[in-house]
Amino acid sequence: MAGTGDNRISVNVDTRYLEDQSDPGEHRFVFAYTITIRNRGTVPAKLLTRHWVITDANGKVQEVRGEGVVGEQPHLMPGQGFRYTSGAVLETPVGSMQGSYQMLADDGERFEAPIPAFTLAIPGTIH
Numbered sequence: 001m002a003g004t005g006d007n008r009i010s011v012n013v014d015t016r017y018l019e020d021q022s023d024p025g026e027h028r029f030v031f032a033y034t035i036t037i038r039n040r041g042t043v044p045a046k047l048l049t050r051h052w053v054i055t056d057a058n059g060k061v062q063e064v065r066g067e068g069v070v071g072e073q074p075h076l077m078p079g080q081g082f083r084y085t086s087g088a089v090l091e092t093p094v095g096s097m098q099g100s101y102q103m104l105a106d107d108g109e110r111f112e113a114p115i116p117a118f119t120l121a122i123p124g125t126i127h
Contacts, residue, residue, distance in 0.1 A: 008041030009076075009103060009113035017122045018087070027091040031120040034085040035069070037101070037113070039076035044106040046075040047082075052099040052115075057092035069101075093122040 014034045021030040039045055052064040067073065074082040088097060098117035104110050 008039065008043075008111070009045065009101065010038045010040050011101075011113060011115045012036045012038075013115075013118045015118060015120055017120075024093070029090045029093050029095075029120075029122065030087060031090065031095075032085055032087045033097070033118070033120070034083060035115075036081055036083045037074070037076065038081040039078055041105075042078050043109075044075060044077050045103045045111075046106075047073055047101050047113075048104050048110075049102040050099065051102070052097055054088055054090070054095060054097045056090045056095040060091065064099075088120060090120060093125050095120045 012035070016032050018030040018032055022028055037047065047068060049065065049067055050069055052062075054062040054064065069082075070084045070086060072082075072084075076082060088095070096117050096119050097115075099115045101113040101115065102110065103113050
């Protein structure tokens with residue numbers, strides 16, 4: 001069945017600017033993001049890899065691919081969630097991130113869980 005993976009995994013994001021780690025004079029803006037992944041499907045699934053596309057206000061794009069998240073490959077039972085916090089460093093005070101997680105369901109199906117685009121911004125820079 002095509003398209004069954006579309007709504008199986010929900011992804012929620014909270015972001016914050018880390019002023020103490022940032023250095024605007026050096027074009028270094030550090031953000032933290034906390035992601036909650038939840039399995040809303042009926043089949044357990046494991047997060048295998050991540051793919052991020054990070055874009056700053058200058059249009060500079062960083063692509064990040066890697067195994068798991070924060071060194072883990074969480075295996076989510078139906079209804080179960082996994083939360084982690086990671087970070088991104090931009091050269092501008094505003095940017096955006098989007099991407100996907102590659103998932104493997106226990107029934108052998110591989111599918112993508114899209115991560116909707118979200119904004120990284122210093123408070124007060126977007127009106």
